[in-house]
Each structure stands twice: as structure tokens, then as C-alpha cells.
Amino acid sequence: MYKIMIADDEGITVEGLQYIISKNFEGQCSVEYAKTGREVIEKAETFRPDITFMDIHMPGINGIDAIREIKKTQPAIKFIILSAYDKFSYAKNAIELGVFKYLNKPIEKQQIVEVIKEAMSSIDRNREARSEDLKIREKLETVVPMIENGFIYDLLFRENNNTDIMNFKNILGIEQKYGYIIIFEFGESISGSSMTNIPGTTVILQREYSNIREIIADEFQNAVSCNPLANKIVVYIPHDGAELDYRLRSIVVDKARSSADSLSARLGLEVRIGIGGIKTTKDMKESYREALGAIAITDRKVAHADDVSVNIIYEEDYPIMIEKNLFKSVEQGNTESALDEAGRFYEWMTECSNGNEYDIRLKVLEFVLRSEKIAHELSGTSYVFSSRSGYLPAVNSMKLDNELREWFLSKVKSAAVKVANTKKDKKGSVINRAIEFINKNYNSILSLDDVSMEVDVTPYYFSRLFKEEMNIGFVEYVAKLRIEKAKELLNCSDMSMKEICLEVGYTDPNYFSRQFKKYEGVSPTEYREGLP
Numbered sequence: 001m002y003k004i005m006i007a008d009d010e011g012i013t014v015e016g017l018q019y020i021i022s023k024n025f026e027g028q029c030s031v032e033y034a035k036t037g038r039e040v041i042e043k044a045e046t047f048r049p050d051i052t053f054m055d056i057h058m059p060g061i062n063g064i065d066a067i068r069e070i071k072k073t074q075p076a077i078k079f080i081i082l083s084a085y086d087k088f089s090y091a092k093n094a095i096e097l098g099v100f101k102y103l104n105k106p107i108e109k110q111q112i113v114e115v116i117k118e119a120m121s122s123i124d125r126n127r128e129a130r131s132e133d134l135k136i137r138e139k140l141e142t143v144v145p146m147i148e149n150g151f152i153y154d155l156l157f158r159e160n161n162n163t164d165i166m167n168f169k170n171i172l173g174i175e176q177k178y179g180y181i182i183i184f185e186f187g188e189s190i191s192g193s194s195m196t197n198i199p200g201t202t203v204i205l206q207r208e209y210s211n212i213r214e215i216i217a218d219e220f221q222n223a224v225s226c227n228p229l230a231n232k233i234v235v236y237i238p239h240d241g242a243e244l245d246y247r248l249r250s251i252v253v254d255k256a257r258s259s260a261d262s263l264s265a266r267l268g269l270e271v272r273i274g275i276g277g278i279k280t281t282k283d284m285k286e287s288y289r290e291a292l293g294a295i296a297i298t299d300r301k302v303a304h305a306d307d308v309s310v311n312i313i314y315e316e317d318y319p320i321m322i323e324k325n326l327f328k329s330v331e332q333g334n335t336e337s338a339l340d341e342a343g344r345f346y347e348w349m350t351e352c353s354n355g356n357e358y359d360i361r362l363k364v365l366e367f368v369l370r371s372e373k374i375a376h377e378l379s380g381t382s383y384v385f386s387s388r389s390g391y392l393p394a395v396n397s398m399k400l401d402n403e404l405r406e407w408f409l410s411k412v413k414s415a416a417v418k419v420a421n422t423k424k425d426k427k428g429s430v431i432n433r434a435i436e437f438i439n440k441n442y443n444s445i446l447s448l449d450d451v452s453m454e455v456d457v458t459p460y461y462f463s464r465l466f467k468e469e470m471n472i473g474f475v476e477y478v479a480k481l482r483i484e485k486a487k488e489l490l491n492c493s494d495m496s497m498k499e500i501c502l503e504v505g506y507t508d509p510n511y512f513s514r515q516f517k518k519y520e521g522v523s524p525t526e527y528r529e530g531l532p
Helices: 011-024 037-047 063-071 088-096 109-157 162-172 198-219 246-267 281-297 320-332 335-352 357-379 391-397 400-441 448-455 459-470 474-492 497-503 509-520 524-529
Strands: 002-007 029-034 051-055 078-083 101-104 178-187 232-239 270-275 302-304
Touching (some): 002 037, 002 109, 011 109, 037 051, 051 063, 051 109, 063 078, 063 088, 078 109, 101 109, 109 232, 109 281, 162 281, 178 198, 178 281, 198 232, 246 302, 270 281, 281 302, 320 400, 335 357, 335 400, 357 391, 357 400, 400 448, 400 474, 448 474, 459 474, 474 497, 474 509, 474 524, 497 509, 497 524
Parallel strands (some): 002 051, 051 078, 270 302
Antiparallel strands (some): 178 232, 178 270
């Protein structure tokens, strides 16, 4: 349906246009008319026409000024000027206003019909473009949260993922090297430092997540959010610099307080917010831990890590980065890096101990116990209380310059090796079971969800793990396997193309042929004909 406004003070013109429209566009148009410039402006606001026939010399406000006023709020209207005056100044004004057509009276009936058809076609194209744009936006509303989830997951919970993180940043348009984490914690009420009714709150957060994202984005325009983790939502905020001075920190806290008020009003829940410090992308886990600490250490609704002293303050020369890299290497199962960092730390201790050997012995024992704790947690091995009863006398009896250093490095190495072997065994087990399942079921409808369910890991994790271990994506692996099986049948059987297509797991012969040509460079028929 098209809405057409006729703005002319001559009754004969109005009646003529109405007659032409009704005869040539029956059932397609709704028509209104106005006799003065003010009337057409007022009716345009309520009727909202698609097409407007406008006489230049209207009583009161002239046609050009009326168009100018209407264009302020309804720029998409197709204006067709009707003028009994062939003046250049009128045409010039019409062009400047983006008028669709400029017609001089008297106007032929067929000319009216043609210009209406042309305007309708233009409107249809605009509507289709608008519809496509809305479809794209609708898809983005589905896809973007998934991308943001992947980014947050890789940023905080996955190791050796620099390439993936850079890819996520490129997709999301994040150029900044630095950023920080904000954690929003929800509950029905606050009891001490904890929230109540976490299960019920989780249900509400899942249901309202899209609205929560919008409220957070209203205050933090560049925010990247992930789906609720129980009663918490983790948000990453990109930042241009390596520091957040007092003024900017105050602004961030004020924005957090405002978003907390809006979220509480929307959800009917209590909200607490922890804000971590500025970190580089690769160190964002620290900002995440600081944000968690800010929530845990205070009963304030909004707390910034720098305000509540979440961070440990070290002596000036303490090699904090060597310490962090040492335990990070153990967590990753990176034996070589763990040994290197442990050696560097031991050298620092011997240089800075000022002859106090017990400081060194205590630190060695502390680091060994921390490394083994990491190994136990990540490998799932059984903890035996008495297994380290000899550590203290051994540490106290060893010589500092060689024995203690070698013992220290050997224990760190053992912890890292245990983590590495656990990861390798788990990955190998998952991938081996997946390959076995794929090989048995490649000729049926086989999805990533099917295989990940079979090996009991989430589809997201399985997809990444499969590509890391096999150097090929799951979909491409299955496709290549099917093509290889098809080649065997083409070589050794007289089955028809349709039979082979179904036998290797394809339901559409045309799609099977395209896939075959994609990997082999020839169609299945050409492949068979080319056999010796």
C-alpha cells in the first residue's frame, strides 16, 4: 500500500489526480489532500505519505517552504512538484531540496501515471533495502554476542591464543592494546559479602541478557560482554592508555554506579560491581582477578581495585614479572619456559639476599609448593598429605650454590611436565575418540554437536581443540574424508553417482559434485573417466 498526498488549492487538479490514481492504481493507494501549505505540513505529520504532489503556489506557506519543513522529519517522501510557472529559481530550489520530479502544468494523464510508477519503484527499492538492512542487523544481534563470548573466553580462560584474540579484536573493531575488566554480580539481596538466591538470579540473567547488554553499553559504549557465568557478567572495556588516572577512574566508577542503578531498576535485583586495573590484552586475567578481588574485599556496591588495595605491593626491585611468568609457564605445561624463569628467579635471590640464606630457602620451598599445587589442580592427581614430609629438612640441608638450585629447578620442571602430560593425554583421548566416531559415522548426517556430545566436551571447546590438534577444521576434515571414500568407490565399484553420493553421506548429488570438484579439481564423472 502506498500513501499519496495531493497538495493543491485547485479543486480540478485534485479531482483529476484522484481519478487517475483510482483508475490506474486501484486498491494500491490511500489518498489524502490539502489545500494550504500549513495543512499539508500538519497532515504530513499524521498521514505520513510516501508520495506527495505539491503545488508551488499554495495559500499561506508556499510549496517550496512546505517541502523544506516536511523534509526535516520525513526525508524519504517522494515529492512531485506541480507548477504552472516555468521559473528557473523554482527548479533550482526543488533540486536543492532533492525533489523527485518537477512537472509543469498542464500535465498529461500518462505522464502522471509514469511518474507515480517511477516513484513506487523507488519506494519499493528503498523498502527492500531497509528490509535487508534490518535482516543484517537482526543477524548481527545474534552473531555479535557469540563473537563477544568467544573473545572473553579466549581472553580469560584459554592459553596460547594470541592469534585467536587478535582475530576477535579485528572482527569487533578493537584497536586498543590496553583494557580492563568489570564484573557485574547480581542477587536478590546482599548478605555480608555474598549474594542470595544465585540459581534464581541466573535464570533472570539468562532471560534478560540482551537488555542487560544494552544497559551496560549505554554507559560503556565500547563494552564487550559475555553470557552470564552463574550470577556474574564479565565485561571487557578497551582503553587507550596504560594507566587510569584519578579523574578517569572516578568517571568509570560513576558510570558503573549509574549502570548498577539502571540494572537494579530493570531486573529488581541487587547489583555489585568490581573493576579491575588497566592491563595489556595478554595480561587481562590479572584485571579479571582484581575485579573479583574488589567485590570480595569490600561491601561497597561499586569498587575499583586501585581504591581497595586488591594488588600486592612489592618491594621496589622484586622481579614480579619473572614470578608471574614462572607460574604461568607451569599452568601452561611449558617446561622450558618454567625452567628458564625459575633459574632467573634463583639468580635474583642469590644476588639480593644480603647473605640471609634462610630467605632463599623459604622462597624456594614456597615456589615449589605453589608449583605442585598448580600441577595437582590441573592434572587431577591424588593429593597425599605425607608426600612432601621430607621437603623441609632437605631444603635446610642443601648447599645454596648448586644443590638447592638444582632441586628447585627439578621440582618446577616436574610440575610443568605433569601439567603438559595431562593436557596432552586429555587432548589425545578426546581427538582419538572423535576421529574414531567420525570414521564410523561419516556417511550419515554428522554435525559438530553430534561429535562433541560423543566425546563429552562443549562444541566450542571441541572445535578449537580439533583444529589445534589436526591442523584442519572439523567441517573440512569430514568433507575430505567423504571425498576420499568417494574416490575409493569410483575406483573400485560400478555404483552410480547417486549411489556413491548417498554412500558417503551426501543427500544432494549436485552438492556432492561441487564438493568433489572443490577438492579434486574435476567432477566425479570426469575423475572416473580419467581412470586407467
